[in-house]
Structures are given as C-alpha cells and as structure tokens.
Amino acid sequence: MKGTLTIRRAVPTDAPGFVRIVADPAVFGGLLQLPYPTEALWRQRIEAQAQVGSTDWILVAERGGVLLGHAGLHAVPGGARRAHVRSLGVAVAVDAQRQGVGSALLTALCDLADNWLGVLRLELGVYTDNAPAIALYERLGFVTEGVHRGDALRDGRYVDTLSMARWHPRPPQGPRPE
Template identity: 50%
Template sequence: MAVQPRIRRCEPSDAAAIARLMSPPEVFANTLQLPYPGVELWVERLTSNKPNEAPLVAEVDGQIVGCAGLHRETELRRAHSAQLGITVDQAWQGKGIGRALMTALLDTADNWLGLLRIELQVFADNARAIKLYESCGFVQEAVMKGHGLRNGEYVDTLVMARLHPKPPRLRPEIQP
C-alpha cells in the first residue's frame, strides 16, 4: 500500500536521522558508501550542500524514512549533468517512498535546475531499484564488472541515465 510522505529539503539538523537511515547493513550494502556512517560525516555533507543541489528527505509521521539527492557535476562541460543517489529505509521499501522522492528530484532537475542528464549507479542484482529507475525513464548504459566491493565480494554495477524528456527551450515570444 502506497504511503504519501512529506518531501522536503534535507537540512544539517537531519544528520542524525540520515546516519540512522544509512547504518543498517541491509541499507549500506546496497550503496557504494562505507558502512556505519557517523553523524559528523552527514553534518559535513549537509552543511556543504550547494544551493543548486537538491538533497531531499521523505518523512512519515515526522520520521525520516528516505533520502535522495542530485549532485551536480562541477566541471563546466558537464554542468548539464548530475548524479542521483537515493536510499529508503528497509521497512518502508515498496510503499511509494522511493517513487515520491524520484518524482520530486526529477521535477527539480527538469523544471528548476535545467539539467539535461541524470546519472546513477546501482548494483546489478538490485532488481527493485532498477525497476523503479526504469519506470522513471532511466536506461542502462553500461555494466561495470567487479565495480563495487560488497560483503567481501566484487560485484557488478549498472550505469543508468535519463535524459530530460522535454529539454527547456526559449518561449516563442522571447525568440530573436
């Protein structure tokens, strides 16, 4: 059954909740981050967010149950691209939290940040996440063999990307 979470911008005061969300072995095992992230790491990350990035959280009854973000490329020739990261509390997976976060991120990317390309990496055996990404318009571009170390084994990751479905254009009355 789908739940309608409250989606909002992630703030430095959310660091402890994000660290809790990311700490279970079942969660960090499906990311390319190190296990047992500390609160200090998240305070630093959330404090250094650039205004044109979109760190979001999903809340249900005041509890953070998911987080996601766009991490815009800093090189000028890649400024039209961003990396997407998303995590949903294991107890809340399959309840619409990931879709709500993805919808909000893609709206931000398409309508407010002017991004043409959103990229992500996902473990090749994470079928639930891949299904969500594909339903949001992402396509597989590559398989990276042995790319990520997970539980003492090198495993494959997929590179997936989504291009803006209707890239921004000048309004007709503004055309030269």
C-alpha cells in the same frame, strides 16, 4: 504507516535519521557507500548543500516526523563541459521500502532537475542484483547504458554495477524570436 508523506529539503538536524537509515546493513549493502556512517559526516554534507552556490540538493521523505528516506542530486566532475549533468542517489529505510518513498523522492528530484535546474542528463550507478531499484529507475525513464564489471567491493566481493541515465523528457525551449 499512516499519515502524509512529506518531501522537503534536508536540514542539519536530519543527520541522525540519515545515519539510522544508511547504517542498517540491509540498506548500505545496496548502496555504493561505506558502513559506519557518522552524524558529523552527514551533517557536513547537508550543510554543504545549503550553501550559496552549491549545485547539490538533498531531499528527505518523512511521515509523522520520522525520516523514511533521502535522495541527493549532485554535480559531476568535469566542470563546465558537464554542467548539464547531475548524478543521484537514494536510500530508504528498510521498514519503508516498497511503499512509494523512493518513488516520491526520485520524482521530486526529477522535477527539480527538469523544471528548475535545467539539467539535461541524470545518471546513477546501481548494483546489477538490485532488481527493485532498477525497476524503479526504469519506471522513471532511466535506461541502462552499460555494465561495470567488478566495479564495487561489497561485503568482501567485487560486484558489478549498471550505469543508468535519463535524459530530460522535454528540454526547455527559449522564446521564439519575433
């Protein structure tokens, strides 16, 4: 594919592109999501992340006006005691995989988390057999914290997932007192 890869915040009109990407069996089979997504569902998620006070961020990668992937940064349950933690997820169109799209999206989310949102811990779940995704996460500083046996039902079988996390590499410091 030619042209510049652009990373930007998702807008509701991106919903058809989200559906196209995650509806592909080769993509949703690697995600912890269900098949048969709807535009209405994705439009609702995208609109919710743009509301004042939302702690969710959804970014997209596009080239030449074509949506190639999306990634989200989301608050985790636990309220104030886990306010420093976000979970993330990413999906890349089959024809755009292994072309730096996932890396660009996740790098942008890590930058956002580290330099603008004050997030100290990023966490994710990934199937144990998704070697390309695991390698990408490790390149970005994520480490495996554990294996969840039979954690997700995928295509009629219970499969294992890894719990991975990344700590802020340079936690922000306040000014020194005089």
